[in-house]
Amino acid sequence: MAGSAPGTGLLACGLHALPALGSAWRLATALEKSASRTFCPSPRTARGFDYGARPSARRRSAKKKGPDQALGRSRGGFSTKIHAATIDENCGVALHLTAGGAHDGRQFECLYDSLAPDNVLEAAALDKGYDADRIRERLAYDGIEPVIPPISSRSQKLPYDKERYRGRNRIERFFNKLKQFRRIATRYDKLRVTFFAAVCLVTAFIIVKNS
16 A cells, blocks of 8 residues: 555554464454454443433433423313412402413412412402312411302311302403403413413503503
């Protein structure tokens, strides 16, 4: 050869020194062992090339799951559920977004902890989906009367102020005003964060408009 070719180093990489030439079968055996060590590496030596190239299980699951869209199955179909706490039909004070199949009662703590400290309440009218002992105890501890109709599975029916519970229709009117905005009613936004931002913006608009 007139000069060393650029690929010669790659081709020779991993070859081992051969023993002194002897009989034909010794030379063949040495070449066979050298080739097996060079071109058939063990999983340990090939970890960085093959096995190590795979992403971790956490990264694979996150990539498969995709971004949070707050969508889930419910009686109404594949939808998103808006949880809200309001003073009246014009003033929403706390908002929370979940998939359509989320249980209402499990979102109480998130809504209640989002209330401003200056929101002093005498009573809280909630749907029967919030009928749980922990919710009643939390409200009573803060001096708030729980106005919650008992669910049918309760062995002992708890009394509640039916006159005050009639005022819960105000939150239904609040949701009706939200749905007057087409972007909320049909959900144009794909991601949870963008749709939740739109809900907050519309809520602020309702407050300003009716103040």
